[in-house]
Amino acid sequence: MKEQVLVSQLSECFPEHSFHSNKVSVLHKGRFANAIVYRYKDDSFDFVIKDFQHSPWFVRRTFARLFIGQEYKALERLNGMSGVSDQFHRLSNISIAYSFIEGTPLRTLKKQNKKLPKSFFHQLEHRVSEMHRRGLVHLDLRNLGNILVGEDGQPYIIDYQSAITFSRFPNWLKRIMRGADLSGVYKAWLTGCEQPMTEYKKEFLMNYNQLRKRWIFRGYPMHRAYLWLCGIASQLPGADLFRNMTDKF
Known part of the structure; x- marks a missing residue:
């Protein structure tokens, strides 16, 4: 059993x-x-x-x-x-x-058309930034089921199966990876906040969504899988060759 x-x-x-x-x-x-x-x-x-x-x-x-x-x-x-x-x-x-973290996924709140204060999303943004400072990207924050509102009203992030470290990646890929996480935060912010999001954040989200549309690996699961595989490849033997190749793009 x-x-x-x-x-x-x-x-x-x-x-x-x-x-x-x-x-x-x-x-x-x-x-x-x-x-x-x-x-x-x-x-x-x-x-x-x-x-x-x-x-x-x-x-x-x-x-x-x-x-x-x-x-x-x-x-x-x-x-x-x-x-x-x-x-x-x-x-x-x-x-x-x-x-176990007791809380409600943002996906559930979105279905219920419930809104959260701006302070929640500021705190979420800060926590994602802290994660990036520690050298890690989540890569699945656009899935609003992975962000919880805890019993204390604070944001919690779960499911790190797709998360990878990014310190050895080419700079262009680092930006896309960090952008994937932030676009998840701003996607949640745009639809789930009691107050409107700043124009700068709206523009960031719009630009990242446009990038995803042009990306050869269309659809977020494919996009996430590609970034994840790039990260794995960069940490395998022969990674220097991989980085030299991707730096040319």
Whole structure:
């Protein structure tokens, strides 16, 4: 039983605590190459768990390890930053647990036509800037399900599976990557704020949207995947050759 495996893995991380499989619930049923997202909650712990046990063996041996590794490294880099899960544990090569954040996704608020104060989006922008100062891009903030309004009214960012470090990238790609994150912030701001957004931010969003339309990898998933693969390639053996090639564009 998959839940029992997860409970065993949690017990290895916290041997002093008794974990029980009946405390595990499914938040999202992933299929094939997508993780199943669980929640473990008892009186002492409240974790989100991403797990690829259900995936075919070749996914478990390749993409699953890569995705889990990327998310763990991202959380490690952001450790101590406000708006990010404050506990994270790599349970295995294909599973990760991190503290559950109680909140409402902006996607849900948008469907309900609910608005937030400008201060929320200023704080979100500052947190994304802090993430960039730490050398990381999220690459999936245009998905408003990845931005939460916490119980304290503050912004929280989740799901770092696509996040990568960007310090070694060519400058043109760094700008596009950081722009992808900021365009997600401004997209949320434009549709979800009680007050209008400044003209500068509107212009930034409009210009980035135009760039996406002209981009050969059309559609945000393809665009994000291309940037993500560029980042991975830049960190593999032969990365110097890769950077020399991309610097010419």
